[in-house]
Amino acid sequence: MTNPLILNLEQHDRLSEEEKRVLESIIAHTRTVNQGEDMVREGDRPKESLLLLEGFAARYKMLLNGKRQITSLHIMGDFVDLHAYLLKVMDHAVLALTPCRIGVVPHGALRQITEQHPHLSRLLFLNIAIDGAVHRQWLTMAGRSSARSRFAHLLCELFLRLKSVGQAAEHHFHLPVTQQTLGDMLGLSTVHVNRTLQELRAGGLVAWNGRGIQLLDWERLQQEAHFDPAYLNLIKEPR
Amino acid sequence: MTNPLILNLEQHDRLSEEEKRVLESIIAHTRTVNQGEDMVREGDRPKESLLLLEGFAARYKMLLNGKRQITSLHIMGDFVDLHAYLLKVMDHAVLALTPCRIGVVPHGALRQITEQHPHLSRLLFLNIAIDGAVHRQWLTMAGRSSARSRFAHLLCELFLRLKSVGQAAEHHFHLPVTQQTLGDMLGLSTVHVNRTLQELRAGGLVAWNGRGIQLLDWERLQQEAHFDPAYLNLIKEPR
DNA sequence: CGACATATTGATCGACTTCAAGTGTAGTGG
């Protein structure tokens, strides 16, 4: 199977054959991580970055009050901790939401890219920049919108991202997470996640069975969410 | 005056003399921006990035419901839209909170750095990565903590950042913004900002006169905020 | 002074939390 990082980067710009060859070579080895297990912990100083080959992962921060906030959700083809190459110390942990297969990329390989392949290097750092754009969107939703619209927004974003890597069918995708976990993404209590979900269901917007989500009315869901996909940068252009 | 970007980058790693020379040369010209004016708008495709030489700036997003969320606050030495070099299209606007002096850095100069100065290039992208870390912290506070503690956290962060560029006295700094603006940073209504501020004052934690903030009890303020400065990456190490 | 923005205060409302109990449903071991 080809490296899904190629798939990821090609969403944003074209890659030369040589660049693809480089990307094929950077995964030193692969590993699996069990559901519920941390693949990186806060405070770690990783010597390698992890590329998600299969499964869902979440980055999260714990507060001293015991609460957890998931700051991003990752899918096939995402680097979950590329930024650690620059930041050196993890400011958060990364959790496997489902069983995951990951590719291990030594920081040495990344360094070599930054030394020898400027264009590829920009594309990698673009990933970090997009991460930031997604964070800003989440922050905006968290600070200034209702639970309903935030929830709807999460579903819109996730659907487009999954679709872009061929992991979503026509308005339907797999999302095997608990409502508890959704709460930690949205900054809501489990109870309120449940109630909000019921509102969305009652409105004929989505169907959910705990594993998969069906977006029943994509247009209205986007309206509900005030969703504008621009921030995902799913546009191919020279960078 | 030396380019404050040097000051900024030197917080995270050492710079060679040549690198400093390069940084001195990248500002094509400077400009001033009036208080309350946007220096970049959402949807723009900037051909240059702006380095804040003086003043406070905020990046913000507007929602369709008319609400505004400020996603980050910028001070002397910060690139306010470095990521635009990679993202191409602005996903948010940047506002001058005070009169600002800015240095204009053509994207051509940035490109040259990525082609010819790998180490410097990493340090620039580190800035984007730190930006992300700050976003994550804000998101976590927005999703999972009280107004009090969020407010306290903002003050802690701001104080350390200002101190690191020599813009804060001993537990005192200048912050000429309205409570309205603070609300847009914290995701709170103006009224509640006011009340929360009064709580902090009553608790003997801060004093504020609308222009400057005095942190009266740094220890307790950090506790209130659950503040841990690690995410700011104010540590010099090879990157 | 007059005008306008900003800060403050009071009263009410509502979204979301918390606590607590009840209802699946899948897995385990007898």
Next chain:
DNA sequence: CCACTACACTTGAAGTCGATCAATATGTCG
């Protein structure tokens, strides 16, 4: 095949934090 357990989901009731609405102060700047 059926009890037993565990975990997720669901529902109800009560409480709280912060929003909203509406005045009233307090600047501050021409």
